[in-house]
Amino acid sequence: MSALIERKNSDRQSIAIETTDASHFAAIKRRLTAVQRQWLSSFGFEAAPGTFALIPDEGGKLVRVLVGVDATDPLGALGAMPRALPEATYHLADEGVLKDRLQAALGWALGAYEFTRYRKARRAPAKLAIPAADLKVLAPLVEATAQVRDMVNTPTEDMGPKHLADAVKQLGKAHKGKVREWVGDELLEANFPTIHAVGRASHRAPRLIELTWGKASDPKIAVVGKGVCFDTGGLDLKPADGMRWMKKDMGGAAHAIALAGLIMQAKLPVRLQLLIPAVENAVSGAALRPGEVITTRAGITVEIDNTDAEGRLVLCDALAYATEQKPELIIDFATLTGAARIALGADLPALFANNDDAAERVLAAGRTVNDPLWRLPLWRPYRKMLESYLADIANSGASRHAGAITAALYLERFVPENTPWLHLDTYAWNDADRPGRPRGGEALGLRAFFAFLQKKYAG
Numbered sequence: 001m002s003a004l005i006e007r008k009n010s011d012r013q014s015i016a017i018e019t020t021d022a023s024h025f026a027a028i029k030r031r032l033t034a035v036q037r038q039w040l041s042s043f044g045f046e047a048a049p050g051t052f053a054l055i056p057d058e059g060g061k062l063v064r065v066l067v068g069v070d071a072t073d074p075l076g077a078l079g080a081m082p083r084a085l086p087e088a089t090y091h092l093a094d095e096g097v098l099k100d101r102l103q104a105a106l107g108w109a110l111g112a113y114e115f116t117r118y119r120k121a122r123r124a125p126a127k128l129a130i131p132a133a134d135l136k137v138l139a140p141l142v143e144a145t146a147q148v149r150d151m152v153n154t155p156t157e158d159m160g161p162k163h164l165a166d167a168v169k170q171l172g173k174a175h176k177g178k179v180r181e182w183v184g185d186e187l188l189e190a191n192f193p194t195i196h197a198v199g200r201a202s203h204r205a206p207r208l209i210e211l212t213w214g215k216a217s218d219p220k221i222a223v224v225g226k227g228v229c230f231d232t233g234g235l236d237l238k239p240a241d242g243m244r245w246m247k248k249d250m251g252g253a254a255h256a257i258a259l260a261g262l263i264m265q266a267k268l269p270v271r272l273q274l275l276i277p278a279v280e281n282a283v284s285g286a287a288l289r290p291g292e293v294i295t296t297r298a299g300i301t302v303e304i305d306n307t308d309a310e311g312r313l314v315l316c317d318a319l320a321y322a323t324e325q326k327p328e329l330i331i332d333f334a335t336l337t338g339a340a341r342i343a344l345g346a347d348l349p350a351l352f353a354n355n356d357d358a359a360e361r362v363l364a365a366g367r368t369v370n371d372p373l374w375r376l377p378l379w380r381p382y383r384k385m386l387e388s389y390l391a392d393i394a395n396s397g398a399s400r401h402a403g404a405i406t407a408a409l410y411l412e413r414f415v416p417e418n419t420p421w422l423h424l425d426t427y428a429w430n431d432a433d434r435p436g437r438p439r440g441g442e443a444l445g446l447r448a449f450f451a452f453l454q455k456k457y458a459g
């Protein structure tokens with residue numbers, strides 16, 4: 001059920017929403033009737049951000065809504081309204097302090113989201129009627145965001161490696177893409193040893209899922225997503241509070257799948273390769289042990305310092321495989337490190353890039369679409385922290401410092417220096433409800449990357 005609909009001039013039932021703030025409120029009051037002014041003052045409405053007032057006409061019928069907003073936050077401005085306003089259809093009045101109507105409408109739609117797989121919706125959201133052209137831009141973004149949220153919110157039993165494969169297959173079917181996968185021992189036969197090693201302890205087989213789409217003659221881009229459907233930490237077991245939300249460790253895969261959907265729906269002129277290494281990092285007699293050495297697909301040997309640094313392991317074989325197709329751009333999404341959250345908090349995904357131009361462009365795209373990212377450095381001297389005494393590299397080290405950077409430096413080893421590569425270490429989660437950002441699974445960085453790719457390839 002969409003909270004956005006097309007605005008028709010014939011719709012006379014639609015109720016106007018006027019956005020305002022403390023400094024514009026006096027002028028609005030002068031336009032109102034004495035009864036309406038009395039009504040507003042009866043509950044002390046002063047147009048503070050996040051507050052709203054229903055304005056009746058003389059007959060008591062709802063004719064207008066005043067919403068107090070912070071005009072510098074267009075995305076959050078109307079995010080609470082779909083669940084706060086009475087069920088009806090609304091539109092943005094021509095007056096109002098909020099100038100970015102597109103972002104405001106997006107925030108409305110994102111705030112209307114509710115995860116209803118396991119219980120009924122609390123109520124139907126209020127609907128916002130917007131111009132057809134805006135709806136055309138927003139509908140795919142809203143759908144893609146809901147897809148990420150739904151996938152991340154779904155518990156592991158219903159969102160295992162096979163479910164990720166099903167999601168990719170569905171996408172392939174919808175857009176006539178070609179889907180391949182390697183499951184269980186096929187990963188060993190096809191030389192994806194790290195994906196197999198991380199996933200082999202689970203009763204649900206690890207797999208690598210690949211979707212290819214587009215003309216072979218178009219520029220090749222690879223999109224990779226970390227699909228760790230549950231992360232116990234492996235034998236280096238996480239404590240209970242660190243494990244509680246680890247169903248979300250496939251958030252990178254959800255972002256990659258949703259981005260692939262947006263690319264294909266927009267028919268961007270690219271040759272797309274989507275890669276999802278999908279595993280459960282479980283504990284059993286077959287579990288990967290600390291101290292083991294794995295020869296990765298790229299031929300680089302890696303010593304397992306910690307079985308909880310598994311995301312980079314499943315990604316490194318996928319990145320090596322992507323590289324073999326000689327793409328002109330490689331993007332990966334991963335809920336990779338807690339260190340990225342310590343550095344930047346929940347709302348700012350950490351961007352790493354081996355190419356300044358590509359990094360600047362994706363950061364700029366993020367600012368344009370209110371989907372901010374923050375760049376952290378691939379600080380080469382920290383490679384020392386991943387030194388192994390017997391293998392080419394270790395998957396983690398003794399130092400607790402710069403964990404997001406060392407994780408990115410690990411991945412960088414598997415990408416050619418002259419291929420632009422963008423790595424996003426994202427949280428994929430909202431810890432608490434905020435307007436437009438419901439608690440639970442979240443797309444963070446998805447719109448930024450799509451805007452970047454649209455600008456780069458669609459002009």
Ligand SMILES: [Zn+2]
Binds near residue numbers: 281309311
């Ligand atoms: Zn882990």
